Every structure is written in C-alpha cells, then in structure tokens.
Amino acid sequence: GEDVExxxxxxxxxxxxxxxxxxxxxxxxxxxxxxxxxxxxxxxxLTYIFSNMDMKQDxxxxxxxxxxxxxxxxxxxxTQTGDSAIYFxxxxxxxxxxxxxxxxxxxxxxxx
Amino acid sequence: DAMVIQxxxxxxxxxxxxxxxxxSQTLNHNVMYWYQxxxxxxxxxxxxxxxxxxxNEADTPDNFQSRRPNTSFCFxxxxxxxxxxxxxxxxxxxxxxxxxxxxxxxxxxTRLTVL
Numbered sequence: 666g667e668d669v670e671x672x673x674x675x676x677x678x679x680x681x682x683x684x685x686x687x688x689x690x691x692x693x694x695x696x697x698x699x700x701x702x703x704x705x706x707x708x709x710x711l712t713y714i715f716s717n718m719d720m721k722q723d724x725x726x727x728x729x730x731x732x733x734x735x736x737x738x739x740x741x742x743x744t745q746t747g748d749s750a751i752y753f754x755x756x757x758x759x760x761x762x763x764x765x766x767x768x769x770x771x772x773x774x775x776x777x
Numbered sequence: 778d779a780m781v782i783q784x785x786x787x788x789x790x791x792x793x794x795x796x797x798x799x800x801s802q803t804l805n806h807n808v809m810y811w812y813q814x815x816x817x818x819x820x821x822x823x824x825x826x827x828x829x830x831x832x833n834e835a836d837t838p839d840n841f842q843s844r845r846p847n848t849s850f851c852f853x854x855x856x857x858x859x860x861x862x863x864x865x866x867x868x869x870x871x872x873x874x875x876x877x878x879x880x881x882x883x884x885x886x887t888r889l890t891v892l
Contacts, residue, residue, distance in 0.1 A: 696878040707883030757879055767819040
C-alpha cells in the first residue's frame with residue numbers, strides 16, 4: 666500500500682539551512698505536500714509541488730522532487746527559531762484531489 | 778477569522794464509556810475529515826464526509842462512527858473506547874472540487890485519554 670517515510674528528528678543552528686527528506690510510494694500522486702505543525706496548533710499547509718515539477722521555490726523554502734526515486738525534500742534557508750515545528754510530508758492518492766497520506770513528521774529543533 | 782474548531786481540546790473517558798468529539802468550521806467547506814494520530818505516528822484518516830456522503834476507510838474499526846448534521850458540524854463517536862484508542866484526533870476540512878490541489882485546513886485536535 667501507499668506509504669510515506671521521513672526521519673523523525675532534525676536539529677540545526679539558527680541561520681543554517683535545514684533539509685527535511687521524505688520518500689513516498691505512490692507514483693501516481695499528482696501533488697506532494699509539506700504541512701507544518703506548531704505546538705498546540707493544527708497542521709497547516711506550508712507548500713506543495715505538482716508532480717511534473719522538479720523544484721519549487723517560495724521565499725526561504727525550496728522543494729525538490731525526484732520522481733524517479735520518489736524522493737521529496739524541503740529546504741529551509743536561514744532557519745530561524747520560529748521554524749521549530751513538526752513538518753509532515755504527504756502524498757495524495759485517488760487523484761490530485763484525493764485523500765492524503767502523511768508521513769510521521771520530522772521534528773525540527775532550531776538552536777540559537 | 779475563518780477556522781476549524783475542535784471541542785474539547787482534552788477529553789478523558791473510561792474504558793468502554795462512549796465518547797463524542799466535535800468539530801465545527803466557519804470555512805463553509807464541503808469536505809470534513811477525521812484523522813487519528815498516535816504519538817510519533819502519522820495522522821491516519823478514519824473517514825470523511827464529501828458533502829453528505831460518508832466515506833469510511835477500509836481499516837477503520839467499527840467502534841468509530843461519525844455524524845454530520847449540517848455543513849458546519851461533524852462529530853466523531855467512539856462507541857466503546859479501548860486503551861488503544863488513546864490518541865490525538867484531528868478534524869480537517871477542504872473544498873472539493875476546487876483548486877487543482879487538495880489543501881486541508883486542520884483544527885488543533887482533541888487529545889483523548891482512556892483510563
């Protein structure tokens with residue numbers, strides 16, 4: 666079945682770049698997503714990428730997609746303490762507007 | 778602000794005692810989802826309503842039921858909670874068909890403890 670894998674923890678220093686990696690299994694996923702969850706809050710869509718794109722950049726965020734290897738990454742440039750959160754990778758199944766399968770989330774800790 | 782609200786934020790119940798979690802939304806979205814998230818695990822979709830149509834995931838236990846009396850409200854009923862049902866329960870909404878991608882809006886969750 667469909668599965669999304671990501672490492673559980675990442676620790677970086679403030680000002681460094683963070684790279685969070687994810688692998689997925691459903692090659693028919695039309696969109697892939699990154700959601701962010703801050704303490705005490707719900708998940709919030711951070712960014713997404715269409716499957717025919719290799720890269721998407723949005724201010725400090727860069728998403729890279731390697732469709733051949735089913736590998737997705739999220740790079741956060743100049744990481745700030747406010748970026749500390751859990752980041753969830755998700756793929757859609759059943760079409761672009763189908764349901765989402767989430768990874769377990771990567772907890773990003775940013776040290777001053 | 779338009780939002781997804783979950784009540785209560787924390788719920789304690791006894792083993793086998795029915796419990797209901799509620800979700801309301803001011804976004805006027807036609808799709809509402811319920812996820813179960815256990816500690817350090819991925820949110821797992823239990824079921825969703827597409828308008829009034831109920832869609833159950835194949836592996837959702839019969840112990841879990843849902844009601845959607847109107848567009849704004851959706852309830853999760855756990856008929857006989859077991860210790861293994863202790864988790865965070867997340868409600869989410871989206872509007873479909875809409876944009877080409879499926880953005881879901883999440884509430885803050887209800888943490889359920891089963892004693």
